[in-house]
Amino acid sequence: MSTNRRTAVSPEGIRFRDLDGDGVMAPYEDARLSAEERVADLVPRLSLAEKAGLLFHTIIGVGDPGAHDVPAGISPYSPRELVGERLINHLNVHALPSPRETSRWVNAVQELAEQTPHGIPVTFSTDPRHSFTENSGVSFEAGSLSQWPEGLGLAAIGSAERVHEFADVVRREYLALGLRAALHPQVDLATEPRWGRQAQAFGQDAGTASAFVAAYLQGMQGERLGPDSVACTTKHFPGGGPQLDGEDPHFPYGREQVYPGGRFAEHLEPFRAAIAAGTSGMMPYYGMPVGLHLDGEPVEEVAFSFNRRIITDLLREELGYDGVVLTDWGLLTDVEVFGKPFPARAWGVEHLSPLERAARILDAGADQFGGETRTDLVLELVTSGRVEEARIDGAVRRLLLVKFSLGLFDDPYVDEDEAERVVGAAEFRAAGHRAQAESVTVLGNDAVLPFPPGGRLYLDGIDPAVAAGYGEVVDDPGSADLAVVRLQAPFEPRDEYFLEAMFHQGSLDFPAEVVERITALAARVPMVLDVTLDRPAVLTPFDGVVAALTATFGTSDAALLDALTGRIAPCGRLPFELPRSMDAVRASRSDVPSDTADPLYPHGHGFDLQGHPEQ
Structure with missing residues (x-):
């Protein structure tokens, strides 16, 4: 859908987008040429300020269409400040x-971009937003889009075909909204049970993650980037799972990434698969490697985006990756958000100024600064001679090649009616619901599942309105035939830093009062206990206490009940092991899968409703 104002007709009668406004079809405006030819023409035309703008990938809130001078949402900057000025x-x-509102706003911002010197269109990107996690630093709940299980849930189903189906739906919904870049998939291996970023990953197994990332990229990008693709940034290179004590490097106390089991190469496997599958982008993690040696030489203990040995030597040269390297968010500038500190994740180089940090990132080999707006730093680095403009040009070429390949220079606009029709379409919602139910993982079942509809149900943690279609909801557990209870995996609440309250970190033990409550209830009525696992939990207190125990990884109440009654057969298998105790977790090695002693449930554990174990 073209609503752009800058159009012209060439002497040959070809209508084109006159992005520079000179009435002449420049090679970069000629849709008949290859993306590479158009990039080669455009780069020499750009000013240093335009090049600097391309090197930043920042946050924006969706506001009223055309209100370009008003900041919206989380961003302190208006669209005009970001697109028109910087x-x-x-x-x-x-x-x-x-x-409809989203697509209308997207179109309005693309019209604003046409007013810039060469009319470079905007690439709108997004973190995952098709599941249940609501954490503005990680992922968004589905809202208007179709809702699916988290990455762990897809791993529980164990089907690359289902991953491809999911990715294709995501692609179609993103395209309808004008979102042309995905800041996912996440392929870190979930080897440290306490780590708080596991929900969107594909579990602990390198083979599974490698197969799934290939299917995911095929569904999102296709064989190669084109007008129907969404460009993916695979993260977090070279694997963010083995955090010291499971602490997350969004925060200063979690900066150290360790390999006590010497399994660095195993964590690298899914990224090799992503490169082979043609991932458009790669995002290094915040973590700082500690005690890591490659080829017998120690790796500098600075965060991965500042680490030339990791980005240039390993990713670029050894693995042969020539796509975009986009840093994770906020590596340059210390900020305060909503009254809470959020220091730059410049681990190992905290003493450097923002200018010096920017220079280190460019020297390491990254192309683009995530979550930052400091274009002035790049301008200063080049004009002072500290960074050669040719270095900037290399990054600009890679970034522009993606834009041209996606067809954004030819038509960046979306159809509002199509967006309303496609996003959250009934067939997509049904497919997501089915996947949610299939991902339910039956850990134990003392002949109470599947339970027949129509019985008396006592509920805890489940919406009674949803459960009404599956039985008679009663308030007294003593009068119930079955109790169905849902718990969230435990964590230690923290709230010193911005975003910290949204991350589930710390102990995997349930509080004593929760264990006592569940135990007392299970003594009164047969209980199905479901635990939502965004990371492992110590379920030992419930083993042998409840009549049936299930694990879910992003499942609605309705999908869970469909699985428990057998309306949709659950087929989940654990994507990681569940430890028997926190002592076992503390004694395990962060980079080694299945490393807790005598786990309560091993990786791959699960039953179908007839009691048959995993295959």
Whole structure:
């Protein structure tokens, strides 16, 4: 759908987008040429300010269409400040309104981009937003889009075909909204049970993650980037799972990434698969390697995006990756958000100034600064001679090649009616619901599952309105035939830093009062206990206490009940092991899968409703 104003007709009668406004079809405006030819023509035309703008990929809130001078949502900057003044044209959207409002706003910002010197269109990107996690630093709940299990849930189903189906739906819904870049998939291996970033990953097994990332990229990008693709950034290179004590490097106390079992190469496997599958982008993690040696030489203990041995030597040269390297968010500038500190994740180089940090990142080999707007730093580095403009040009070429390949220079606009029709379509919602139910993992079943509809149900943690279609909901457990209870995996609440309250970290033990409550209830009525696992939990107190125990990884109440009654057969298998105790977790090695002693349930454990174990 073309609503652009800058159009012209060439002497040959070809209508084109006159992005520079000179009435002449420049090679970069000629859709008949290859993306590579168009990039080669455009780069020499750009000013240093335009090049600097391309190197930043920042957050923006979705506001009223055309209200370009008003900041919206989490961003302190208006669209005009970002796109029109700083010439930034990679924007990471946060909370979204309705599909029609979103697409209308996207079109308005693309019209604003046409007013820049060469009319470079905006690439709108997004973190995952098709599941249940609501954490503005990680992922968004589905809202208007179809809702699916988290990555762990897809791993529980164990089907690459289902991953491809999911990715294809994501692609179609993103395209309808004008979101052309995905800040996912996440392929870190979930080897440290306490780590708080496991929900969107594919579990602990390198083979599974490698197969799934290939299917995911095929569903999102296709064989090669084109007008129907969404460009993916695979993260977090070279694998963010083995954090010391499971602490997350968003925060200063979690900066250290360790390999006590010497399994660095295993964590690298899914990224090798992503490169082979043609991932458009790669995102290094915040973590700082400690005690890591490669080829017999120690790796500098600085965060991965600042680490030349990791980005240039390993990723670029050894693995042969020539796509975009986008840093994770906020590596340059210390900020305060909503009254809470959020220091730059410049681990190992905290003593450097923002200018010096920017220089280190460019020297390491990254192309783009995530979550930052400091174009002035790049301008200063080049004009002072500290960084050669040719280095900037290399990054600009890679970034522009993606934009041209996606067809954004030819038509960046979306159809509002199509957005409303496609996003959250009934067939997509049904497919997501089915996947949610299939991902339910039956850990134990003392002949109470599947339970027949129509019985008396006592509920805890489940919406009674949803359960009404499966039985008679009663308030007294003593009068119930079955209790169905849902718990969230335990964590230690923290709230010193911005975003910290949204991360589930710390102990995997349930509080004593929760264990006592569940135990007392299970003594009164047969109980099905479901635990939502965004990371492992110590379920030992419930083993042999409840009549049936299930694990879910992003499942609605309705999908869970469909699985428990057998309306949709659950087929989940654990994507990681469940430890028997926190002592076992503390004694395990962060980089080694299945390393807790005598686990309560091993990786791959699960039953179908007839009691048959995993295959």
